[in-house]
Amino acid sequence: AAITFGITVNEVNQPPRLSLPPVLYVREGDSIACTVGATDADLPPQAFAFALGQGAPAGASLDPTSGLFQWTAPEDVGATTNLFPVTVSDSGPGNLSDSGTLRVVTVPRFRAVINEVLYRPDATNAAFVELFNPSTLTTQDLSGIRLLGENLRYAFPAGARLEPGKFMVLAQNRSAFTQRYPGVAVAGEWSGVLDRFGTRLALVGKDANDKDVVLQQVDYRASLPWPTNADVPGVSLQLRDARRDGSRVGNWDAGNAGGWKYVVQSGTASSSTLYLYLENIGDAYIDDIKL
Numbered sequence: 216a217a218i219t220f221g222i223t224v225n226e227v228n229q230p231p232r233l234s235l236p237p238v239l240y241v242r243e244g245d246s247i248a249c250t251v252g253a254t255d256a257d258l259p260p261q262a263f264a265f266a267l268g269q270g271a272p273a274g275a276s277l278d279p280t281s282g283l284f285q286w287t288a289p290e291d292v293g294a295t296t297n298l299f300p301v302t303v304s305d306s307g308p309g310n311l312s313d314s315g316t317l318r319v320v321t322v323p324r325f326r327a328v329i330n331e332v333l334y335r336p337d338a339t340n341a342a343f344v345e346l347f348n349p350s351t352l353t354t355q356d357l358s359g360i361r362l363l364g365e366n367l368r369y370a371f372p373a374g375a376r377l378e379p380g381k382f383m384v385l386a387q388n389r390s391a392f393t394q395r396y397p398g399v400a401v402a403g404e405w406s407g408v409l410d411r412f413g414t415r416l417a418l419v420g421k422d423a424n425d426k427d428v429v430l431q432q433v434d435y436r437a438s439l440p441w442p443t444n445a446d447v448p449g450v451s452l453q454l455r456d457a458r459r460d461g462s463r464v465g466n467w468d469a470g471n472a473g474g475w476k477y478v479v480q481s482g483t484a485s486s487s488t489l490y491l492y493l494e495n496i497g498d499a500y501i502d503d504i505k506l
Contacts, residue, residue, distance in 0.1 A: 228307035231255040231263060235301065239319045244290040247319060251282035253303040261305040268300025268314065275299055288321045290458070293352040295321050325430040326355040327377050328461050329416055330454045332435060333472040334409045337449030338395040340388035342409045343472075344416065348377040349457035359421065360430070362405065365414045369405035411446070412437045433461050444469035 234252035330347035386392035413436035451472035
């Protein structure tokens with residue numbers, strides 16, 4: 216005798232498998248984007264839902280449908296490995312999931328900037344170029360870096376470093392500079408001259424193929440739109456904001472060169488709080504206040 220019966224096959228939901236890119240690299244302050252993927256053996260195909268886990272660095276986003284990951288690295292974070300927990304869930308019974316960690320390494324920017332240029336000193340051969348490191352974290356290795364102008368050259372020796380928040384002076388003549396600005400250390404003495412009427416100053420390094428690469432530069436002039444006061448003896452070009460583009464003329468001003476400025480102010484205090492204000496964008500270093 217024949218027996219007829221039916222069999223119902225219930226598929227067992229299989230968990231998805233998360234697919235992450237290899238380690239990603241991004242420079243400080245730059246943005247990065249990539250697509251996180253997933254596979255699943257179940258049929259018919261299921262939908263995936265992506266999500267960032269707890270503890271992901273601030274500012275990151277992950278599209279739940281497409282898996283598009285986006286993040287902008289902080290401006291001054293140094294060399295760090297940033298971990299982004301990622302989870303993918305399927306649309307099958309139980310919403311099974313898989314998880315992993317996306318790794319993004321931040322690469323420090325070149326931090327030394329040309330911060331001040333005195334091309335017309337008020338003492339013979341006392342011209343100088345000042346560098347500054349605006350980072351709060353990263354010490355800049357200057358080994359092998361060169362400061363180049365049309366008629367100027369200086370090569371930093373091996374081991375030369377500029378620490379966070381510190382300045383470095385390169386002079387036309389060490390003795391003349393020290394006599395004009397006593398107490399200010401000179402890191403090196405360049406060969407050649409600093410053009411009074413303008414030149415392109417650049418910090419130049421080497422890339423992986425040993426080719427020259429410009430790391431930072433300023434193409435100044437002694438005429439408008441550059442601050443013409445800098446053509447007065449003893450007045451220098453000074454960078455307004457070392458965190459912004461030093462090649463833009465609008466980021467430069469003119470001011471008295473070198474050394475501390477001593478200020479005495481008399482008056483009657485109206486409160487127990489002392490307020491100090493900057494009239495323009497810039498940095499102020501204050502020491503030895505006496506009341």
